[in-house]
Amino acid sequence: MSDTTEEKLAKLVTLFPDYEKEALLDILVSCNGSIREVTLLIDGDYSKLKEIESQRKRLKTKSQQTLLSCFSSPSSAISARTLPRGSNGKPINLYTKSEIESSLRYCTYHPNIFPDQLADSLLKMGLEDDAAAPNEFYLFGNKCVSNHKTRIYSNQPNGSSMNYNGKKVKNVGAYTDELAMAQVIIEETVNTALGKRKVLPFQVKPGDWNVQTVLCNIYGRESNLDWHSDRLTHIGAHAVIASVSLGFSREFRVRKVYPTNSQVYSIHPSHNSLIIMHAGFQEEYKHCVPFLPKRRAIPADEIHPLSGTSRVNLTYRNYTMSQNPTCEKCGYPMELRRAFKDSKNRGKYLWQCAKSYTDQNGFKEGNECRGMRFARLNCDPPYTNDERLCSTWLADDDYEAKQIQQ
């Protein structure tokens, strides 16, 4: 059986860690799903590529043309591949609270967050939830299926009609007493932590952070979660997300979203620990749960007594956005994003039509929509067509963008 798109993409992410996942997906689509072609393309074997390109001239679609033109210069392919990551190209391991918090400016780490019994019942809840299922979604028109399972729990009376990542959620889980108890501890810990930090312009104030939704991810031995930043669309700019790890300990990697060769850090959150991804984290960093190396034998003392090699993750989210715009051109819901790639535009919050990225046929020729609006956060309505009113935020250590934009 051939690999799913998600599996192919996971392989490519491992082969080409310096590339954005979205860019790899673009290239994979433009190479008709062939990993071999992608490898040739990125490794700069242009004679082979020419052959492939001339074969494809017959099929020639707009998206393929654009994508290939981005990779037509050997220097762009080679520089991204060969740039060293950090000092020696390897992730830096962060084990303790002080190592994590001194290296990552938007993260705090809180071990032993729940009483032991509560942690164990939440772990069992995740492991035994029969309604948890792989995530199915469309990216650039390709159907992707995650290799970990997910369930969303909501404490809202209208929770059953909620949206997540642009899709109506089926089968929202009811709030149990354990979830309600855990929420009290999480809200208290997060609001206390917020009170000790600088408040960023678009974030909730200390004391006001509260939870409407808990996303539960269940990882087996073979599961992973690819590099991403969480979508801001419903949780807003400068979102604060609380992420609890339960059971078998898996790596949680983080790196800045720019430059492309940014240093990777590896955190090892233990059973019953909390990572708070503070305001600015989703804007400036991305994160993933990498695959466990296939051939690595797991030492007996790492196997969790209740979950074996499975891990449960609970992420607590505060839904702050309710008036999100729809696209003026096609009526599709829009996604809130922050530009970061080029330092000239970095910091601008934008509403982008989600159709091309998430709709089943959204990337087919003639179906693309490039609808865009500037975000005007904390205003009614939260969008504008006047660029001068666009909400913008730059990290205070982003000297490069500040200098260019002044």
Ligand SMILES: O=C(O)CCC(=O)C(=O)O
């Ligand atoms: O499992 C984790 O630690 C991360 C989960 C996550 O990033 C997400 O659900 O968006």
Ligand SMILES: [Fe+2]
């Ligand atoms: Fe995430």
